[in-house]
Amino acid sequence: MTSNRDAVLAAAQRTLNVDPGASVADIAQAAGVSRATVHRHFESREALLVELGTRSLDQWEQRMDAGDLEAVAASGDAARIRALLEALVRGYVEDADTYGFALTDHVILANADLVARTERLADRETGLFVAAQAAGVLSPALPGRWFGHAVYGLLVAGREAVRLGDVAPREAADLVLTTLFSGITAPSSTAPSSTAPSSTAPGAPA
Structure with a gap:
């Protein structure tokens, strides 16, 4: 009951x-x-929010534990690492449907205990991203910690897209994974140039 x-x-x-x-x-x-x-x-309302924030972190930790994250990262096996990344992201998308408000709630994001625990969990997750870079699953050109921020942003984007009716709930996980692994540019596109664009007006002599 x-x-x-x-x-x-x-x-x-x-x-x-x-x-x-x-x-x-x-x-x-x-x-x-x-x-x-x-x-x-x-x-108080804050105490209720902190309890929900704690539960969302519990779920994050349980997913990493269930996937045996450290062992998979240490294996160096690209197939196992990618499979775990995909499973985690699919789980995160599902969790965002339940705890989505916790992704951006200012009370939760400002709570010292929750922030400290989030950092510890993010450190664990970063270990998997770094292993994925070493195994050729993720680009080695980006900081390992960046991938966690990227996934976070994609979860917020996915949740908002579903809320607004721009994508169907069943599409969200595939869209997040495709964006994470393949980006949004066409296969033939190149990375952005570090050279500043020319200020020469169109049609003006070079």
């Missing part, structure tokens, strides 16, 4: 994903309980 606390957390997830600015009253109404009941379990 679902407890009031679990009902409040589930309602908060649903409500905040639709309206990140939802109040305690909004969450209580969605849970079918009073504001007093919400405050009996969480002393």
